[in-house]
Amino acid sequence: MWEERWHPLREEWVIVAAHRQSRPWSGAEVGAPVAAAPPFDPTCYLCPGNARVSGAVNPRYTGTFVFDNDHPCVGAGAPRELTPPAGIYSNRPATGVARVVCYSPRHDVALAELDVEGVDALLETWQQQMRELATHDDVNFVLIFENKGEVVGVSNPHPHCQIYATNFTFKYIETELQAGHRHLDATGRHLFQDILAAEQQDGRRIISRRGSAIAFVPYFARYAYETYVAPLRTVASIAELDDTERRDLATVLRDVVIRFDNLWRMPFPYVMTLHQGPVKGDARGIHFHIEFHPPLRRPNLLKYLAGPEIGGGNFLSDTSPEEKAAELVAAGGPHYRTKTA
Numbered sequence: 001m002w003e004e005r006w007h008p009l010r011e012e013w014v015i016v017a018a019h020r021q022s023r024p025w026s027g028a029e030v031g032a033p034v035a036a037a038p039p040f041d042p043t044c045y046l047c048p049g050n051a052r053v054s055g056a057v058n059p060r061y062t063g064t065f066v067f068d069n070d071h072p073c074v075g076a077g078a079p080r081e082l083t084p085p086a087g088i089y090s091n092r093p094a095t096g097v098a099r100v101v102c103y104s105p106r107h108d109v110a111l112a113e114l115d116v117e118g119v120d121a122l123l124e125t126w127q128q129q130m131r132e133l134a135t136h137d138d139v140n141f142v143l144i145f146e147n148k149g150e151v152v153g154v155s156n157p158h159p160h161c162q163i164y165a166t167n168f169t170f171k172y173i174e175t176e177l178q179a180g181h182r183h184l185d186a187t188g189r190h191l192f193q194d195i196l197a198a199e200q201q202d203g204r205r206i207i208s209r210r211g212s213a214i215a216f217v218p219y220f221a222r223y224a225y226e227t228y229v230a231p232l233r234t235v236a237s238i239a240e241l242d243d244t245e246r247r248d249l250a251t252v253l254r255d256v257v258i259r260f261d262n263l264w265r266m267p268f269p270y271v272m273t274l275h276q277g278p279v280k281g282d283a284r285g286i287h288f289h290i291e292f293h294p295p296l297r298r299p300n301l302l303k304y305l306a307g308p309e310i311g312g313g314n315f316l317s318d319t320s321p322e323e324k325a326a327e328l329v330a331a332g333g334p335h336y337r338t339k340t341a
């Protein structure tokens with residue numbers, strides 16, 4: 001495979017040059033064995049009952065647990081009086097809210113190892129956070145994301161995600177919003193609905209489906225194993241899903257992360273991000289979805305961002321989205337570690 005594919009959400013070309021990929025992984029490269037984490041770690045600042053750097057002590061929580069980040073990148077404490085920079089440059093206060101969401105009290109249970117009820121409870125927590133953060137004056141947008149694995153810079157294995165609630169809309173979502181707007185004005189249809197229709201028409205890259213939710217490796221994937229998880233109904237935010245839709249989404253989301261872990265029988269690193277419309281103003285044209293960007297192409301083999309990506313701004317993919325989707329389709333079943341469906 002050697003072609004360019006149009007990424008309609010980012011409005012850019014992706015170079016797919018799968019013929020450059022070296023011979024398929026033969027099994028020689030295996031991930032370093034990961035020492036099993038204990039269920040509770042007395043030195044972990046996320047475990048129940050432990051103290052954090054701020055001195056605050058975590059409650060003995062039993063479900064999800066949300067707290068304000070002790071080292072926020074945006075927050076109420078950011079300086080309001082700023083020195084104006086020179087010339088055309090501009091700045092403004094870094095206000096907003098930064099939070100951490102622990103998935104469960106268990107230090108050793110990743111998203112893929114939670115049961116469906118646990119994943120659904122996390123999704124419900126995200127819904128509550130979206131509703132609450134929308135009431136803050138200095139919050140216009142909410143980015144919910146999980147960095148998973150040391151390869152993406154996470155040293156604490158206690159499963160958690162982060163929330164950045166900001167005064168601005170993050171760049172990729174801004175691009176999706178504009179693309180969605182234009183498509184809606186030009187065709188009367190939602191761009192993401194047209195993507196869903198094309199994925200279902202082709203069918204080869206769909207890796208999971210349940211009721212009102214679907215998961216697929218997009219035609220225009222930039223990363224090997226890049227996966228989107230989405231409700232079939234167009235909503236701007238997870239907060240708009242009803243209980244049945246949320247449960248379906250939890251089922252598909254869990255199925256996807258189990259497949260990731262099963263693929264190489266190791267904890268699979270990724271950056272997971274919820275793409276949602278701004279909590280204030282016009283969110284028309286956005287269809288809420290969850291994007292996974294896994295950094296590995298093979299066990300121990302990183303996708304390095306270099307000249308094309310960092311220097312030029314377009315991705316060069318060495319893998320075929322159809323082949324990678326087929327690998328994930330084949331990696332279903334119970335999680336390799338828990339052995340339960």
Ligand SMILES: [Zn+2]
Nearest residue numbers: 044047107158
């Ligand atoms: Zn912990």
Ligand SMILES: [Zn+2]
Nearest residue numbers: 009176275291
């Ligand atoms: Zn997106």
